[in-house]
Amino acid sequence: MPIISDSQALAALCERLSQADYVTVDTEFMREKTYWPQLCLVQVAGPDEAWAIDPLAPDIDLAPLFALLADPNVIKVFHAARQDVEIFLHLTGRVPAPLFDTQVAAMVCGFGDSVGYETLASQLARARIDKSMRFTDWSLRPLTDKQVEYALADVTHLRVAYEKLLHKLDQNGRIAWLAEEMAELNDPATYQVSPERAWRRLKPRSSSPRFLSILRELAAWREREAQERDLPRQRVVRDEALMEIAAHHPVTIAELGRTRGLGKGLVEGRMGQSILAAVAQGMAVPERDAPAPPARNELPRGLGPVVELLKVLLKMKCDEHGVAQKLVANSADIEAIAADDSADVPALSGWRRELFGDDALRLKHGRLALGFCTDGRRLRLVPLDPPETSAEAVL
Numbered sequence: 001m002p003i004i005s006d007s008q009a010l011a012a013l014c015e016r017l018s019q020a021d022y023v024t025v026d027t028e029f030m031r032e033k034t035y036w037p038q039l040c041l042v043q044v045a046g047p048d049e050a051w052a053i054d055p056l057a058p059d060i061d062l063a064p065l066f067a068l069l070a071d072p073n074v075i076k077v078f079h080a081a082r083q084d085v086e087i088f089l090h091l092t093g094r095v096p097a098p099l100f101d102t103q104v105a106a107m108v109c110g111f112g113d114s115v116g117y118e119t120l121a122s123q124l125a126r127a128r129i130d131k132s133m134r135f136t137d138w139s140l141r142p143l144t145d146k147q148v149e150y151a152l153a154d155v156t157h158l159r160v161a162y163e164k165l166l167h168k169l170d171q172n173g174r175i176a177w178l179a180e181e182m183a184e185l186n187d188p189a190t191y192q193v194s195p196e197r198a199w200r201r202l203k204p205r206s207s208s209p210r211f212l213s214i215l216r217e218l219a220a221w222r223e224r225e226a227q228e229r230d231l232p233r234q235r236v237v238r239d240e241a242l243m244e245i246a247a248h249h250p251v252t253i254a255e256l257g258r259t260r261g262l263g264k265g266l267v268e269g270r271m272g273q274s275i276l277a278a279v280a281q282g283m284a285v286p287e288r289d290a291p292a293p294p295a296r297n298e299l300p301r302g303l304g305p306v307v308e309l310l311k312v313l314l315k316m317k318c319d320e321h322g323v324a325q326k327l328v329a330n331s332a333d334i335e336a337i338a339a340d341d342s343a344d345v346p347a348l349s350g351w352r353r354e355l356f357g358d359d360a361l362r363l364k365h366g367r368l369a370l371g372f373c374t375d376g377r378r379l380r381l382v383p384l385d386p387p388e389t390s391a392e393a394v395l
Helices: 007-015 063-070 082-092 102-108 116-124 145-171 175-186 195-202 207-230 238-248 264-268 270-283 304-321 331-339 350-364
Strands: 022-030 036-043 051-054 075-078 100-101 368-372 379-383
Touching: 007 051, 007 063, 022 082, 022 100, 022 145, 036 145, 051 195, 063 082, 075 145, 082 100, 100 102, 100 175, 102 116, 102 145, 102 175, 102 350, 175 270, 175 350, 195 207, 195 238, 207 238, 207 270, 238 270, 238 331, 264 270, 304 350, 304 368, 350 368
Parallel strands: 022 075, 075 100
Antiparallel strands: 022 036, 036 051, 368 379
16 A cells, blocks of 8 residues: 555655656645644655655654655645645645646636536546545544545646646746736735634624624634634634624623523633633724724626626636636626726736736727627627717716
C-alpha cells in the first residue's frame, strides 16, 4: 500500500519530488468537532509517483513536506485549493507557493463555474472517480487499501488535468489571467478570520446601532473562544443565542439565563461572565462608532431592463471567449455597472474590462446594440453612432 508513515521515507520522497517541475497535492481532514481542520492524510504526486502521507503516524516529522510546499522551484497543484491551503497555513504560517489551482484555471479556460474535480478528471483525464469513500472517517486507523486508493485518485488524475490546462492557457494567452485570479489564493489574509469581523457571518437583519455593537462584541468573543479551545463556533454558543442576547442585552446572570439554548452550567460559569462582559462592551460603544449594517443594494427604478441586457451581453461574451461567467461578473457586479459607470467591481478592470466591461458601458450608453445574425439563432454586436446629447439620451 503506497502510504508513508515514517520520517525517513517521507524525507526521501520529498527529496525526489523536489527535483520535479510540479507536484499535485490534496488532503483529507476532519472538522466536525474542531475549529481548526484536523489533518488526517496528505496525498502528493510527481510526474512518476504518487504517495499518501500519514500525518497521524507516531513521531512522524512533517518538516520535509512543509519544505517541499515552500520550495519556490516546484509548483504545487491543487484543485479547489482554499481549504487545503488553510490547513497548511495554520500548520506552517505560510501559503504553499508557487500555487496553481486547477478549478480556477478551468474557469479561465471555459469549463464552467466552480467545476468539480470529478468533472475535470472525466473531461481531461478520461478518468472515472469513485466517490464512495467521500464521507469516510479519515481519523480512524488503520486505513484500508480502498481508502488509500480513493485518496490517491485525487492527485494522480490531477497531473493530467494540470498539464492539459497549462497547455490550453499557454495556447490562448491566458496565463496572465490566471495569475490575477491566483493573487487572492496566495494572500494569507484570505484565510484569516478576524474576530472583530466575525459578526458579519451572522447576516443580521436589524440595523440598530446598539444591537450591532453588542453582536460584534459577542461574535468576536465567540471566535476567540472557539480558536483557543479548538471547538466549532456552534459548539461554543449557537448563532441564534448570540442574536437573542444582542437583542435583549442582559446585564445579570439571571437575565442571561433566560436565553434559549444556554445551559445553566454555561450561564453560571466563566463563559457566562465573559458573555456579560461582551454585552457591556457593546453597550458602551458610542452610536457613531457602531458597525454599519450590511449593505442592501437596491436597484434604482428603471434600471431593471439595463441589468437584464447586460446579463445577456455577459453570457454572450463568456460563451464566445470560453470563460466562466462567474469569473467575470456576478449579479451584484452587473447591477453596480448599470447604476454607475465607475463602479468598483472587477469587471471594470484588467482583462475582465477588455473582455466585457468596455462593451457593457458602450451597450449601456447606446453606442452598441445586440442583434440577431441572419440565421436568427445567434446574437451579434452592432456598433452604433454616438446618441444625440439630449434629455432623452441621458440614462
